[in-house]
Amino acid sequence: MKAHGSSAGKWAGRTVLVTGSAGFLGSQLVRALGEHSVRVLGLTRAGAAARVPEPGVESVVGDVRAIDSLVQIFNHHKIDVVFHLAALASPNRSREDPLLAFDVNARGTWNLLEAARGAATVPRMVLASTDSVYGESDGAPFTEAMPVRASYPYEASKACAEIAAQCFAATFGMKVAIARFCNIYGPGDLTGSRLVVSTVEAALSGRRQVLNGDGRAMRNYLYVDDAVEALMRVPDAMGRHDLAGTVVNICEDTPYSVLDVVGRVFGQVGQPDLAPILGAGLPGEISIKFASAARARELLDWQPSVSLDEGLRRTIAWHRERRAAGVPA
């Protein structure tokens, strides 16, 4: 598969604020932006400043939960585009601490919207969301017109963030679009609760993968470079289409079962006979969840360019390099 066109060439000279710039997707995004002569501001919480920012990223101290800090940033910098990626992204952690999930994911979003609304030049915004807001599927792919059916704190907090963004778009004409991502994987992700990370680590360690369920759950997976490319296309697409308040699924169209993904990883690592250990399902886990990227193809002129096998190959190579360099898993 080939990416249509490219996001390159349109970014030079712009100032971009990325919240969550130290996260998995955020760090890959700022790296890509850095290749296009973009001034990248990475929102960094005061206590987290010790972490070394990506090269070329200017740390701006603030917190999505503290609106005053956001207002200051918009007062001090003329920001053209905001990518809002900061979130409490763990469904399990959100279940344990729902206050924190709503505080960061929902409240953080309307704080950012309000601060951006008050800027001298209101920036274009992209809110990163999740296809988990769709809830359970009846087997058909999720399309953006379907209602949200969030029944856990993480999903509901992201759905609230989306509603806030849509209200700011409809009420104040803010150019904010919503990117609903499926599972993103690739080099740079170290979140052990994610399937690809834990599977690659298990395979490279010669351990059997232990699954939470029976492995038949269907998901779609998107290689991180494709996710970044899609994100970077949204602001310019806003110039061609009225995307204010619009939701766009960003995903690979093809769903794969958990067992299929595990099998591919162990096959590539040379351990095809190391079968996973199956377990009982997690409460609330969605058994079938995959979205259609038809709208993204149409509006963003985008489609994934990295197949699952190729993406897994690159991901495994990255984990191998880390291990060879002695970086702890």
Add this chain to the structure above:
Amino acid sequence: MFGGTYAGRNVLVTGHTGFKGSWLVLWLRHLGARVVGVALDPPTTPNHFEACGAAGDVTDLRVDVRDFPGLRGVLEAHRPEIVFHLAAQPLVGEGYADPRGTFEVNVMGTVNVLEAARLCPSVRTVLVVTSDKTYRNLGWEWSYRETDALGGHEPYGGSKACAELVTEVYRQRSFQDNAAAPRALSIASARAGNVIGGGDWSVARIVPDFVRAAMAGADLTLRNPHATRPWQHVLDCLAGYLQLAARMDAAPGAFEGAWNFGPNEAEAMPVEALVRAMLALWPSARTRVVVTPDPPGREAHALRVDSSRAIHRLGWRPCWAVEETLRATVGWYRAAAEQAAGGAVRPGAMREASLAQITAYWHAARAAGIGWAQ
């Protein structure tokens, strides 16, 4: 009334200093409940809460629902069994002026109340009051049912749609059982709108706007004269809330989810007709009606809720027709105006007026054979 549920029970009302909240406090006290209220100061001057001296009916606490530790402390100290969550930023117009504040109060306030309730072992039942504006307004002529899609397009409606999502999460057994501190609660939401009655002095609502004009002898400008709204008396709506919470308390798990409480279809009336009907009930008012239409697109038009679920399952239905609703409403304000004009406010007069309306409403509901009133 209400199967005797409330006599001697500990009940928490958030937003008890507001219009609906203060009527609810009076009614709960009338039913024999011990009421704890958490709210900010009354939102307007004057207001129904102070007009009725309702502070004497309630453990009157000034706690912001955005303050989770404060809220949790109240629940731990007072151990309510039933919680009515009414505290909100309730005005569509204020949502445009302060969208962040509106989301903050209406969404995080709901999260905080539900989390505090989940962590408080005494709480059995929580009723979250949202709004008819929680629905995604598709502009159609049918009434909206509880199963229709959510998603207000402006900050107030959007914040109430979010409050519904939050409520649904907390209602889910799968969440309750797998939360850090598992405990089952009965949780429901109530959706109503265009509620009128004595004692509302909010800004940019048609009845208080009319009352202010009538009391001042001023002209009244109508923004949306032809906008047809399903007007409902506050006691009609509160009877639904009280009956729903009573049924949830009696049969945990059986009456959860979302419930619409709206008036009969026939009670819908254009704004201008409503105002002229109120003028007819207040003959001494020298108010003239001036029509200055707003630019289109501000408020959602003609959204009605379908109350079939509540009517068929709860033993509730609307009681007062629009004529009685307006008679009670205007009667209350005229009494308040006479008190104010006399210069010597008789202590307890407006409290008596409100309690008399509660009693009259109950008698009307009983005579009509409505389940909760028997």
